[in-house]
Amino acid sequence: MSENTNILVVGIGGQGVMTATEILAEAAITLGHDVKKTEVAGMAQRGGVVSSHLRFGKKVLSPQITPGTADVLLGFESAETMRWQHMLRPGGITLMNTAKLVPPVVELGLFDYPDDPIAEIRKTGNKVVAFDATSIAQELGDIRLGNTVMLGAIADHLPFPAETLLDCVLKRFQRKGEKLVELNRQAFAAGRAAVGAAEAALA
């Protein structure tokens, strides 16, 4: 089992979690890996919880990641990143967007949004690297670049070169023109840089 790489991508419906995982899967395929990708996404289009499992290696059997065996957790939203901490293996790493998307049940006063999700995660002893992907995307001019920022963020935590993933990202935008390809290239680089800087600050 340990010869497979297990990546868990989490967030809420509509954030692009499933697409991001699909691109990660494409990158793993180009390297000749066996790949399985699966979601737990009950009625995901309606703002519910989404967790997308990606497993790759020589041969993948179960599509689901067993709790306690994820190598990397890529979180698109703060509270959702907290929710899935039990999936990480000891020594696994969390890469998280600091964005907070507050659901109606919290707005209605029925539940509280955690005050400091990063601190809660740190308390578990799990390694967490946090960055503001939404702001990075906004600075680049389009919030929709957030997805590519997130993929840039995980690029240096994969058992294959970041460029392989970048190629798969850019392939998606080729037909939409050079301008969009360039913007996504920048977003990817910005995500990588943000994680690099955050890790350097932790060290």
Added chain:
Amino acid sequence: MAAVMPIPAASRVLMSGNEAVARAVWEAGVKVAAAYPGTPSTEMLEVISTYPDLYAEWSVNEKVSLEVAIGAAYAGSRSFCCMKHVGMNVASDALMTLTLTGVIGGLVIAIADDVGLSSSQNEQDSRYWGRFAHVPVLEPADSQEAYAMTLHAYELSEKFQVPVILRMTTRINHVKGLVTVGERGEKASAGFKKDPARWVMTPSGAGKRIPLMFARAEALRKEAEASALNFIEPGSDRRVGFIASGPAYMHVKESFPDAPVLKLGFSCPVPFEKCRELAALVDQVVVVEEVEPLVETELKAQGIKVIGKEILPPQGELSPNVLRPAIARLLGEPVPERQSTAALQVFPRPPTMCVACPHLGVYYTLSQVRNLTISGDIGCYTLGAGHPWNALDTCISMGASMGIALGLDKGRGEADKDKRVLAVIGDSTFLHMGMQGLLDIVYNKGNVTVLLLDNRAVGMTGGQDNPGNGRDIYGEDAPRVDFAKLVEALGVKQERIHVVDPYQLPVLFKTIRDEVKVPEVSVIITDQPCVLVKDYHKLKPFEVIDDKCTGCGNCIDVGCPAIHVTRRGKEVKASGREVDLAFVRIETSVCTGCGLCVQPCAPNAIVHHVPVSPIKLVKGCGV
């Protein structure tokens, strides 16, 4: 969907189980494919409709879709039909006699069981239908098998002239894995040959066909015994051997790589001899199946000693996480402990209705009307049972809102004599199975107010086309049903039929309040499209003028996810009563300007958002 150039043969591509089945259906030379959308089966037909050289349709319900497929198979063509597990309950009337007539052209029925309840009202095991109808069941364990077994199912179907069930689960339908695809083979249609003794099922005809069905079942068991889809991997650790099918097989292989395993791909009829062969190899046999103990029970009846649901759960998905401790306990070994962190507690995040969903207006209004018992149905609007509306009291099966409403009316006791009964149903659900129920209400003079939420889409499954929106599966124009005329034709009085814009809250409120008082059947049709389909047009977004907001929270009760609380406070009223305040903002980047929240806002604090230059707005908004 428009046809695209299919991926060339021999390509190895990442496909979901649904996509893999669709590809195989096309390659098998299928001529007719029909379905009603239902998670997790929906994408099968969506993808099939992108392939050339076949006919695909969204049928009005699963029974009709199966009947269409049966007709094509009687005509000698290969046909396909798919549905979610509960769809087969609807289609089963056709299935149970189809098994007597059999088919000429191959007929495969893919049934998607929602094991783990990701988006369903129950968790039934469709493998029962194989036993009930005496038809074979194939169970793929991943996308490649889903592809290969679909192709094999057509061979089997034609060899035995029997419909074949392909039993899938969410963890097959929605998992993507690598599939090597092949070429399309053209299949000539044999043509329909008149044979009333076979195709016209009367008591005498059926009496003669039943023995043939049982003889076929025996032949199928022999086929299963010899089938390459059922194979034993001898393993090296003979303490426990496993009999497994579907995704459970993968979990067994992952958890116990050295154990002997009998993989059942052709799992009904159960190949008893193969099971005995495995049993002879090992100390104990554990049957690992999702979800009911079907194979287990049949093996026990055969006197084969097996263990199953004594140690494994009869509900939900299996996984290595479930299997490993169960087997460790069986062997008296220490249960392996995980070293991962304990789960952190976070608020629940249930699915919500979309920003500007037309149902928001309906449920906000229903939450403001007292003394209602609300009979609900299946679709996005089932979410009306949740916060903040709490405005749906029952939900059981497609179209059931009608009959249950009538039953609530006729069965009312003294305690309910002042309650008004209201039924809520969506357009597609109404056409699926609600029309008959409404006819029953009319015919039996029920006192029910029906809210027919026409959003021109099968919303919950992704906005598929249906007879209510005037487009077919290919996106081409199709006759659009006129709901007002339809319900009038069912016998609802013209003056009791109202078509209302659900974004006009005062009109909606008055119409509902007036109609529930009328002691006969009324139908209120709302007529705004689902925000996820192309009929929907965005308007200018709104924003909250901060210093005008009084924190009353009325807008929050609409339930739109674009409204966020900025700060909370308390106020002591003149009466001495303390009330909670919640001051709000609107996320203008997602607001589409429906105006629902504007209407209950007492201080008129919600106004059109004026973009402040030079901030660049997200594309698609602010226009």
